[in-house]
Amino acid sequence: MPSGCPPSTATAPGYRSLHSPMDDVRKSPEDARDYRRLCLESGLLVLLISDPDMRASCSVENEFLSNTPDGRGAKRAAAAMAVEVGSFADPDTAPGLSHLLEHMLFMGSEKYSGENEYGKFLVEHGGDANAFTEAEHTCFHFQVDPGSLRGALDRFAQHFVAPLILEESLDREVLAVDSEFQQALQSDHARLFQVQCHTARRCHPFCKFSWGNRASLVDTPAAAGLRVRGMLQDHFARHYRADRMALVVLGAEPLDALEHWTRESFAGLSEDGPRCSRQPAVPTCMPGGVSSGADEEEEGRRAEHLGDMMGELSCKAVGSSGAMSEIPSCKGGDTCDATEGAAPHEAAPPYDTVDTVLYQSLAVQADHHQLHITFPLPCLRAHYQSKPAEYLSHLIGHEGCGSLLSALKAQKLATDLSAGVGGTGFDRASTYELFTVTVTLTQHGLPRALDVAGLLFVYLAMLRRAGPLEWVFRELSSQNEVQFRFQPQASAQSTPRYSDLWLPANVSAARSDLL
Structure with a gap:
């Protein structure tokens, strides 16, 4: 048997799983993987995924890998x-510090002191690694040949247990x-994002310069x-604690x-914070076929949620010609109205949404013209089951007869339209969500951008008058159920971004108000 391949049975002597009620998860009938969710004594949340197909390939490793030029077609173990x-x-004294710490964290640990020990091990065993920093999360992940998971996992873990954060690695x-910042300067998406940050409320962290540069x-x-190294060490000690981490292991x-x-x-992970008392606020449907749920109070509120959201999106006055009757400008306020005792950004969205519209024109590198209309909304995580944003995204982005896009095409104003809350951590945060409608304009539509808006x-006003439509919701629910059943297996890398959303509760498949 190849080194690292599992025996037919395995036990963990001396250990007792701290299983939560989430163990009885709902997964697709087509999903052969086994799942286990844990909260370790330190407070670390863990999702374990055992893939029997990977196990079979491991037992015939040489034959399996010979079917691909470099073995990359084989399934690989992973963790994130x-x-x-x-x-x-x-x-404020070091914008981009979290991004820099993401880079510095894997430059050696006390147990594996070589600066490139981790990366070298992965390369030698058919693997690779990456990481990214978002608004409220930083995610690290790797994948490796199945037989080398244990060695890779231990090297991975030690960077969270005892990273060196060496001074000699800092300049590099x-x-x-x-360099990443300089590359971003050429990206239209990145430049648009920075304009959005610059125009946010000054008291909201969305206005921060997140990339960092020299x-x-x-x-x-x-x-x-x-001293930057001291700031990195303080940042790590303050935030990189077990009770603020979630781990996924696939093997x-x-x-x-x-x-x-x-x-x-x-085992050596910092144990500052609560011991297995975490109750993450919001669950999600896990990539790979795991679903979790929330309180029964959510049932029956779907129409209310959708109606409220339609009101948020269609609150502007609209003239008879279809153009907005007034568009006062805004440069991002310097003050926020916050609830007493709360941080300003905890009680306010990143933008002032009261009778204010911000209109900006941005030169682009691409050879097309787009109109982006962004609506700052409250955080919708509490409504994850009825998914009001996805419902409206479907209606606004519809391309059939009678849709908004069909009307724009008929007037030769646009060629494409999409709508919804983006998938990044800057679009969806704990205190807000940004619902954006993006319209690709024609040359004829460019000077009439406000008419398109x-x-x-x-x-939106028409949708608000119509209210939530039961048949649309049922259609979406059926489509999502099919996608849930037949979705491709997700990698471990795609899972932990949402791991802070797990709840120890199950969704009943019989619930009729779920998307």
Whole structure:
């Protein structure tokens, strides 16, 4: 049997799984994987995934790999860690610090002190790794040949247990961050995002410079008399705690073996914070076919949620010509109305939404013209079951007869339209969501961009008058059920971004108000 392949059975002597009620998960009938969810004594949330198909391929490894030029067609084991901290936590004296820490964290650990030990091990065993920083989360992930998971997992874990954060690595990683920033300057999407940040309320962390560059990570701290390495160490100590982390491990081994390895490798993780008392606020449908649920109070509120959201989106006055009757400008307020005792951004969206519309024109690199209309909304996580944003995204983005896009095409104003809340952590955060309608304009439509916006508001007003439509919801529910059953298996990398949303409760398949 190849090294690292699992035995036919495995146990974790001396360990007891701290299983939550989430163990009885609903998964697709087509999903052969086994799942186990744990909360370790340190507070670390863990999702273990055992793939029997990977197990079979491991037992005939040489024959399996020979079917592909480099073995990359084979299934690979993987792990990913989501940490509940992102650029929103950056200090003003070092914008981009969370991004820099993402780079610095894997430059050696006390147990594996070589700066490139982790990366070298992965390359030698058919693997790779990456990471990204978002508004409120930082995610690290790797994949590797199934037989090498244990060694890779231990090296991965040690960077969260005891990273070195070496001074001699600092200049090189600042240069890497600065290089990413320079590349982003050429991206229309990144430039548009930075305009959105710049025009946000000054008291809201959305206005922060999240990328970081040499000026923000070297010059700005130096001007304040601060050492960047010390700031990185403080940032790590404050935020990289077990009770703010969620881990996903995908391997060929049985669940007991995966649990044993996980407990062993992450035993030294910082235990500051609650012990297995975490009750994450919002669940999600897990990629790969796991679904979880919430309180019964949600049942019957679907129409109310959808109606409220339609009101949010169609609150502007619309003239008879379809154009917005007035568009006062705004440059992003310097003050926020916050609830007493709460941080300003906890009680307010990133933009002032009261009788204010921000209109900006941005030169682009691409050879097309787009109109982006963004609606700041409250966080919709509490309504994850009825999914009001997805419902409206379907109606606004519909391309059939009688749709908004068909009307725009008939007037030769646009060629494409999409709508919804983006998939990044900057579009969906704990205090807000950004619902964006993107219209690709024709040359004829470019000078009539405000008329296009006016037609959108006419359409939204029509949806509001009609109210939630039961047949539309049923159609979407049926489509989603089919997608849930026959979805392709997701990798471990795609899972932990949402792991902070798990709840220890199950969704009943009989619920009729769910998407």
